[in-house]
Amino acid sequence: MSDSNTVNLVPEPLWRTVLAGSQMLFVAFGALVLMPLLTGMDPSVALFTAGLGTLMFQFVTKRQVPVFLASSFVFIAPIIYSTQTWGMAATLGALFCAGLVYMLLALIVKVRGAGFLHRLLPPVVVGPVIMVIGLGLAPIAVNMAMGKAGDGSIELFPYIDAMIVSMSALVTTLLVATLGRGIFRLLPILSGVVVGYTVAHFMGMVNYDIVAAAPLIAVPAFVLPEFQWQAILFMIPVAIAPAIEHVGDVLAIGHVTGKDYIKKPGLHRTLFGDGIATSAAALFGGPPNTTYSEVTGAVMLTRSFNPMIMVWAAVFAIALAFVAKFGILLQTIPAPVMGGILILLFGSIAAVGMNTLIKAKVDLAQQRNLVIVATTLVFGIGGMVVGKGEFSMQGVSLCGLIAILLNLVLPMGQVADDLSEEKAVVDDLVDHAK
Incomplete structure (x- = not known):
């Protein structure tokens, strides 16, 4: 490990660690709440399960890896289809089993070594699967951007109004992602939501009545899972792509901090942490968890390598989940705002799959x-x-x-x-x- 990293391991004042934790949650926030809003889940529950999952991950990995866990975009299309076909409770049961697949892979990695995953799932397998995830979602993004429901069945807003809002959100996200500086560059999704929401507000597309009627503090609307084997068989293979992405995330954060997390605490522990966080989230009605690359970027930028920062970010996420008005406010975001951002987001997922093939020189x-x-x-x-x-x-x-x-x-x-x-x-x- 480099000298610069060693300096950063000197104990910091508690207030600075707490402040850094709130900043990490801010970085992850836009992507964190977007996934539940798209899949019909409660964003307050997603906040709670992201915090809970992060705490469980940190416990499993002995607080050695500075990562934050939250909603995985890879599961968006499968969750939407599964919910429409078998219902939300059965989908949650299937997601619980997907978490078990992570844990099973972790046990196999512990016995066979990390190379097992690469032999079973080489880039020529993972690359096109990730591309399908992104490209398969493209119609949902376009429909929402044009003011329709995700499946295009109904028109929610007039076409012209929807395009103005969605393109303002998209352009903002593009500009911040490419031209932003410092910590601001890590917030393209959040910036796009803020600008798109503001434009939608002035165009009269936001209804605040449900926010006014909601209590300030309330327990999130947890949902218990049910187990149907059809939904389980459908969902289990979906865990393959994020499991491979997890390896990349662990290597990336290790490169940033100068440590080899594949060896210590071990890939089997980090995989198991992802799995137990995903299964725990499903028990409460939350989306599956994964390590967040946005937070990895923030760690690189701020040089904040202390895993306790992520613990505090998790605590803030859990606390925010009980602010009912905030959760309801998130649900007032119009579909065109999310549609504009998703054009870039889903395209980026497909590009990640393509890049997987290119980097491996397939x-x-x-x-x-x-x-x-x-x-x-x-x-x-x-x-x-x-x-x-x-x-x-x-x-x-x-x-x-x-x-x-x-x-x-x-x-x-x-x-x-x-x-x-x-x-x-x-x-x-x-x-x-x-």
């Missing part, structure tokens, strides 16, 4: 890689359904399973044959040119 000229990526993308984006009724799979869960099976079944030797054939073609072209 050669799509090799037929094996091309087959896996192409089949996964069309199955996921095209809406392929395998089976009928209760015994059917589609979306992220289907394409994730297909990608894994293709990677396991297709022979690696074919790659060498393909390279030889391509080299022969290139040689023929060169000879012809000569």
Whole structure:
């Protein structure tokens, strides 16, 4: 670890740690509440479960990793579909089981080593699955930006009004993300929400009656899970992509702090922390938890490496969850505001999948890689359904399973044959040119 990092480990005054904790929550806030607003969950419950999940993660990892856990965007599309199909309680039961998958992976990593995940889920599998998650959500973002419901079934606001609001939110988010400086650059989503909400207010698109009627302090509207095996089988494969993303997040925060968290406290502990936080959130009616890259950026910028800062951020999140008027106010955000931001957000998820392939130098000229990526993308984006009724799979869960099976079944030797054939073609072209 570098000397600069050692200096930062000197104990700080309590007030400074508490203040830094409130700042970390502020950084994560926009993305934290956006996910429950999109999926029909209570944002106050999401605040509570984010705080609870972070505390549990810090306990499992022995307060060694400075990360904050909150709503995972990867689960947005599966939660929306599952809620429409089986209801919110059954969806929560499925999310609880997805957390168990994290914990099972953690146990396997402890026994087999961290390389196990990369062998089972290489970039050629994870990349296209993440792309499907982002691209599959694109219609929801566009519909909301145009003033419709996410599925396009009804018009919530006039088209012109909705476009003015959604584009103001989108442009603000783009500008802050690219031109912002310092801590401000870490708040593109929050900035977009504030500007879009302000424009919507002046256009008369916000109804404050429910805020006035709400009590100041109240217990969040917790929801108990139910367990239906159809919903569980649908949701479990979705846990694959965030599990791999978790490895990247742990490596990223380790690079920032100068520590190897894969070894200490160990990838098995961080994975288990994510899993237990996700399952605990489902027991209360909250969205699944994941490590937040926004907070990693804030840690890098502020050089605040003390995990106790994240503990205080979690405490603030739990306290804020009981301020009922605040939770109700969040629910007054018009759909076009969120739609404008989601255009960038969902596109960014797809770009992360693409970047996964690029960084790993996955050669799509090799037929094996091309087959896996192409089949996964069309199955996921095209809406392929395998089976009928209760015994059917589609979306992220289907394409994730297909990608894994293709990677396991297709022979690696074919790659060498393909390279030889391509080299022969290139040689023929060169000879012809000569």
